[in-house]
Amino acid sequence: QVQVVESGGGLVQAGGSLTLSCTVSGLTFNDYTLGWFRQAPGKELEAVSCIKWSGDSTYYADSVKGRFTISRDNAKNTVYLHMNSLKPEDTAMYYCAAGLLWRSLPLTDDFRDWGQGTQVTVSS
Secondary structure, eight states: OEEEEEOOEEHHHHHHEEEEEEEESSOOOOGOOOEEEEEEESOEEEEEEOOOOOSSSSEEEEETTTEEEEOOOOTTTTTEEESSSOGGGOOOEEEEEEESSOOOOOOOEEEEEEOOOEEEEEEE
């Protein structure tokens, strides 16, 4: 049974930093693309950042480029999202997901296994 567990969310002031972690079990981690998605109240789910199984390709939404960094540790079955210079508009529930495909523009339908999410709230 696949389990995807996020952690690291919280309340932070604008300009601050947070690191989200996501540990995945029940699958061959090295074979999977990992992604971070977010959904703010009243808005659609959007891809924030993804990293290919090999770690040599990444995707960032334009809104987070230069501020967020995705990384993965295949030995720990964990993917991270390092978030700097946070803005109130980054406030959302952040989800981690695993999928077998890699696209330069990720689609949520490509990700089969999802976590429950971790809340990030940025105060102004």
